[in-house]
Amino acid sequence: MARGSKEKYTDKQKRQAEHIEEGYKKRGVGEDEAESRAWATVNKETGGGKKSGSGRGKKVNRSSSRKGGRIGGSSQSAKKRSEAAKKGWETRRRKAASARRKTSAKRR
Numbered sequence: 001m002a003r004g005s006k007e008k009y010t011d012k013q014k015r016q017a018e019h020i021e022e023g024y025k026k027r028g029v030g031e032d033e034a035e036s037r038a039w040a041t042v043n044k045e046t047g048g049g050k051k052s053g054s055g056r057g058k059k060v061n062r063s064s065s066r067k068g069g070r071i072g073g074s075s076q077s078a079k080k081r082s083e084a085a086k087k088g089w090e091t092r093r094r095k096a097a098s099a100r101r102k103t104s105a106k107r108r
Contacts, residue, residue, distance in 0.1 A: 006049075007049075007051075008049025008050075009042070009050065009051065013042050013046055013050060016045075016046075017035075017038040017039050017042045018038070020037070020038040020041050021038035024037055024038060041064050044061075044064050045060055045061055045062055045064060046060055
């Protein structure tokens with residue numbers, strides 16, 4: 001469970017923590033653990049409580065929130081990944097051949 005008073009946090013930080021906590025609960029994390037993780041995320045992003053006298057004006061880094069909802073591994077199956085790689089390879093090959101034709105036409 002999150003420790004200490006949340007008095008020094010802004011309303012926005014409290015809302016962020018609540019929203020992050022809901023996301024953790026949705027993924028099956030326990031109540032206390034979800035709250036702890038949520039506040040840890042808010043602290044990491046914002047640098048802790050932002051109310052007066054706490055050094056406001058520092059840049060916010062949201063990389064942990066962006067990463068938080070992802071589960072390891074690819075969302076595509078191996079077959080689809082392979083098909084996408086082949087398609088990309090064909091596209092690059094075709095464009096390279098087209099570029100070669102254009103440059104050789106200019107030389108003539």
